[in-house]
Amino acid sequence: xxxxxxxxxxxxxxxxxxxxxxxxxxxxxxxxxxxxxxxxxxxxxxxxxxxxxxxxxxxxxxxxxxxxxxxxxxxxxxxxxxxxxxxxxxxxxxxxxxxxxxxxxxxxxxxxxxxxxxxxxxxxxxxxxxxxxxxxxxxxxxxxxxxxxxxxxxxxxxxxxxxxxxxxxxxxxxxxxxxxxxxxxxxxxxxxxxxxxxxx
Amino acid sequence: xxxxxxxxxxxxxxxxxxxxxxxxxxxxxxxxxxxxxxxxxxxxxxxxxxxxxxxxxxxxxxxxxxxxxxxxxxxxxxxxxxxxxxxxxxxxxxxxxxxxxxxxxxxxxxxxxxxxxxxxxxxxxxxxxxxxxxxxxxxxxxxxxxxxxxxxxxxxxxxxxxxxxxxxxxxxxxxxxxxxxxxxxxxxxxxxxxxxxxxx
DNA sequence: CGAAAATTTGACATGACTCAACTGGAGTGG
DNA sequence: CCACTCCAGTTGAGTCATGTCAAATTTTCG
Numbered sequence: 001x002x003x004x005x006x007x008x009x010x011x012x013x014x015x016x017x018x019x020x021x022x023x024x025x026x027x028x029x030x031x032x033x034x035x036x037x038x039x040x041x042x043x044x045x046x047x048x049x050x051x052x053x054x055x056x057x058x059x060x061x062x063x064x065x066x067x068x069x070x071x072x073x074x075x076x077x078x079x080x081x082x083x084x085x086x087x088x089x090x091x092x093x094x095x096x097x098x099x100x101x102x103x104x105x106x107x108x109x110x111x112x113x114x115x116x117x118x119x120x121x122x123x124x125x126x127x128x129x130x131x132x133x134x135x136x137x138x139x140x141x142x143x144x145x146x147x148x149x150x151x152x153x154x155x156x157x158x159x160x161x162x163x164x165x166x167x168x169x170x171x172x173x174x175x176x177x178x179x180x181x182x183x184x185x186x187x188x189x190x191x192x193x194x195x196x197x198x199x200x
Numbered sequence: 201x202x203x204x205x206x207x208x209x210x211x212x213x214x215x216x217x218x219x220x221x222x223x224x225x226x227x228x229x230x231x232x233x234x235x236x237x238x239x240x241x242x243x244x245x246x247x248x249x250x251x252x253x254x255x256x257x258x259x260x261x262x263x264x265x266x267x268x269x270x271x272x273x274x275x276x277x278x279x280x281x282x283x284x285x286x287x288x289x290x291x292x293x294x295x296x297x298x299x300x301x302x303x304x305x306x307x308x309x310x311x312x313x314x315x316x317x318x319x320x321x322x323x324x325x326x327x328x329x330x331x332x333x334x335x336x337x338x339x340x341x342x343x344x345x346x347x348x349x350x351x352x353x354x355x356x357x358x359x360x361x362x363x364x365x366x367x368x369x370x371x372x373x374x375x376x377x378x379x380x381x382x383x384x385x386x387x388x389x390x391x392x393x394x395x396x397x398x399x400x
Numbered sequence: 401c402g403a404a405a406a407t408t409t410g411a412c413a414t415g416a417c418t419c420a421a422c423t424g425g426a427g428t429g430g
Numbered sequence: 431c432c433a434c435t436c437c438a439g440t441t442g443a444g445t446c447a448t449g450t451c452a453a454a455t456t457t458t459c460g
Contacts, residue, residue, distance in 0.1 A: 065348040073344060086337035118326070125325035126318070132332045137286035139336065143343045144273060147379040148265040150447070170406065179347040184448055186408055350415070371439070384416055386440055 004032055008053050008107050011079055015130045022121045029113040034105045041082070041106075042098040048087035050108035054080050057104025058168060061096050062176065072177040075101075075165050081131065082106075101169065151180040152188045204232055208253050208307050211279055215330045222321045229313040234305045241282070241306075242298040248287035250308035254280050257304025258368060261296055262376065272377040275301075275365050281331065282306075301369065351380040352388045 005027050012018060042048050054076050061082060062072040073096065076082045087094035088111060109117065117124050145154060155178055159166050175185040205227050212218060242248050254276050261282060262272040273296065276282045287294035288311060309317065317324050345354060355378055359366050375385040
């Protein structure tokens with residue numbers, strides 16, 4: 001079923017065209033794996049050993065803080081990358097968890113094989129750098145939005161930006177992504193339907 | 201004064217050793233520039249055309265939101281990189297500002313010359329990728345901290361992590377970095393000196 | 401259907417903001 | 431050296447945003 005690699009190759013080729021040997025390295029070094037709903041790809045304390053590309057399904061990466069609250073850093077669905085870059089890179093224990101919200105399928109590469117890929121196909125230094133830059137920009141944007149707006153504003157923005165997720169995810173998860181409690185999100189949703197302009 | 205390049209070369213060599221020709225490309229493509237206190241390196245609406253390395257001084261990168269509040273994304277001092285990666289990369293108008301908090305000196309490279317550097321010395325694809333990964337990790341960490349802690353907790357963490365800045369910066373700036381008002385920071389500082397444990 | 405999970409609702413507590421007034425230096429010009 | 435202004439920081443009162451907890455309700459799914 002080599003067809004499975006096509007989405008990944010397409011993804012890379014949005015950044016730079018690959019020749020046959022480069023495509024072959026991708027096929028040789030990435031591994032297919034499928035997960036049931038609620039399975040873990042990474043648990044805090046472990047070292048992140050998979051750089052994942054999602055073929056199908058939906059997952060989240062999150063932190064559980066000392067008050068046992070869950071904070072979601074990122075949702076991913078089809079054609080997204082999912083990895084704890086810090087842990088993967090430094091081979092250090094991760095503070096994050098990654099698990100599935102739906103049955104999912106991924107292609108992943110290990111740190112060793114990624115290193116090999118960089119050696120055999122140096123173009124990937126460029127490709128991964130581009131991906132990282134984009135990702136960095138989006139995380140920065142999120143931090144700024146977080147600093148400058150209320151829960152309600154963030155929720156409205158989320159609905160626009162992540163329309164594909166908004167209907168697919170339970171509210172509890174969305175609240176954990178927005179950084180508010182589920183109760184508060186519920187109240188926000190109620191307020192939105194009753195416009196403020198409705199005076200007595 | 202080719203000595204000025206040494207800190208930058210040292211910075212790169214923390215990631216990978218450079219040969220003579222690579223060092224020479226750095227010297228040829230980076231440009232020295234100095235700034236007075238309160239000068240701008242980038243204003244919102246402009247395209248970020250400098251990838252800056254700080255030799256001396258201190259600056260901030262920040263967003264001004266629609267309510268005219270300032271949100272500081274990053275402080276930088278000696279031996280730090282300062283750039284709006286998104287704007288620099290995509291050649292799009294930036295939403296951010298960069299200005300100096302002290303008289304400062306930088307080495308910068310333009311997008312065109314950075315592209316040239318990647319061509320002439322491909323090792324920089326690797327080096328910049330590593331730098332980005334580290335930076336990404338730190339922004340992610342900050343987002344998570346932001347999501348999971350109060351202003352007081354963030355202030356205490358700031359004092360530890362950014363001890364070098366804590367004494368160098370006015371409180372107004374620290375508040376804008378922490379995402380709280382200066383008045384609130386003032387109250388936090390007051391509370392800290394009076395431990396909660398002091399009962400009646 | 402029935403149990404478990406997700407969502408909603410309400411009362412109350414706390415974190416954080418706004419605004420306005422006050423305090424205490426750090427210049428600056430006479 | 432003094433008087434004056436300017437700016438950062440502090441303080442307090444009132445308000446809004448959000449959290450906590452507990453209970454009621456709805457939805458999901460075996």
